[in-house]
Amino acid sequence: MEGIPKRSDIERILSEVKDPETGVSVKELGLIKAIDYFPEEKRLLIRVDFKRRTPSCPACASIAWFVQKKILDELYKEFIKFEGIEKIEFKE
Numbered sequence: 393m394e395g396i397p398k399r400s401d402i403e404r405i406l407s408e409v410k411d412p413e414t415g416v417s418v419k420e421l422g423l424i425k426a427i428d429y430f431p432e433e434k435r436l437l438i439r440v441d442f443k444r445r446t447p448s449c450p451a452c453a454s455i456a457w458f459v460q461k462k463i464l465d466e467l468y469k470e471f472i473k474f475e476g477i478e479k480i481e482f483k484e
Contacts, residue, residue: 393473393474393475394474394475394476395474395475395476396429396431396474396476396477397471397474397477401474402427403419405467405470405471406418406419406424407419407420408470409463409466409467409470410466411423411459411463412459412462412463413459418463418467422441423440423441423442423463424438424439424440424441425439425440425441426438426439427439429477431476433478433479434476434477434478434479435477435478435479435480435481436471436477436479436480436481437480437481437482437483438467438471438480438481438482438483439482439483439484440464440482440483440484441484442456442460442484443484464482467480467482468480
């Protein structure tokens with residue numbers, strides 16, 4: 393895809409990427425807090441909030457980690473398609 397994602401592209405991606413456990417979009421879950429673009433580096437910084445989704449049960453934590461990784465992988469695959477993005481970082 394050309395350039396960088398427009399607001400409509402971002403909205404579409406956040407609506408299409410789903411939590412594999414619930415099938416609810418990351419937009420509906422409120423997992424994405426901010427998206428910043430640094431044009432000089434062609435870098436996208438996505439701030440996520442998984443705190444509410446991290447279980448206190450130690451055995452459940454590894455499952456939660458896999459779910460979170462799946463979500464981040466899907467977001468990466470969608471945003472890296474844009475020519476103006478060469479690097480994507482995720483921060484909590």
